[in-house]
Amino acid sequence: MNLQKLFEMQKGLDQHIEQNHNLENENLFDRKVLALLVEIGELANETRCFKFWSVKPSSPQATILEEFVDGIHFMLSLGIETGLSEVDLPSQKQSETEVSMNEQFLKVFGRINDFRTTKSREHFERMIQDYMMLANLLGFSNEDIEQAYISKNEVNYKRQQEGY
Numbered sequence: 576m577n578l579q580k581l582f583e584m585q586k587g588l589d590q591h592i593e594q595n596h597n598l599e600n601e602n603l604f605d606r607k608v609l610a611l612l613v614e615i616g617e618l619a620n621e622t623r624c625f626k627f628w629s630v631k632p633s634s635p636q637a638t639i640l641e642e643f644v645d646g647i648h649f650m651l652s653l654g655i656e657t658g659l660s661e662v663d664l665p666s667q668k669q670s671e672t673e674v675s676m677n678e679q680f681l682k683v684f685g686r687i688n689d690f691r692t693t694k695s696r697e698h699f700e701r702m703i704q705d706y707m708m709l710a711n712l713l714g715f716s717n718e719d720i721e722q723a724y725i726s727k728n729e730v731n732y733k734r735q736q737e738g739y
């Protein structure tokens with residue numbers, strides 16, 4: 576995945592949103608962290624992976640992918656906000672043991688919290704790596720993610736124009 580290209584697209588979108596809402600001099604870090612946690616909650620909800628009380632199937636893959644890339648938006652945005660937009664991720668690590676989706680969601684939540692505390696490059700990379708591990712469990716390839724990111728990025732611009 577061409578992460579650098581996505582970082583550039585994210586920078587443009589963030590600037591556009593901040594200008595539109597007169598927020599250029601505001602610290603948006605914690606609001607973006609909460610937005611990210613909420614998006615990942617929405618993602619978990621669409622997969623229904625934790626709903627042991629229900630037999631209803633998960634949402635279609637396309638819906639799950641859309642939720643997943645909302646999370647990518649906020650992760651990249653947090654990186655930019657922290658000056659970590661030059662991060663180069665190592666090639667995707669495969670988990671050595673079979674991890675459940677439930678477990679991986681909880682791990683990602685923990686990673687986000689760690690990054691919020693330290694704002695370090697190391698924790699930023701771990702957060703993205705574990706989110707990409709979740710993508711793997713969900714059955715998404717890097718290409719799926721890149722394409723879905725590009726189309727949601729465009730939707731986000733349109734929504735700003737429409738006074739969203």
Ligand SMILES: O=c1ccn([C@H]2C[C@H](O)[C@@H](COP(=O)(O)OP(=O)(O)OP(=O)(O)O)O2)c(=O)[nH]1
Pocket residue numbers: 588589592644645648649652727731
């Ligand atoms: O500074 C920002 C703020 C938002 N976004 C993007 C991330 C995400 O792709 C979208 C917000 O999520 P969503 O589209 O789910 O918006 P919502 O307001 O939560 O949607 P809804 O009203 O449909 O629940 O805006 C950014 O990229 N940068």
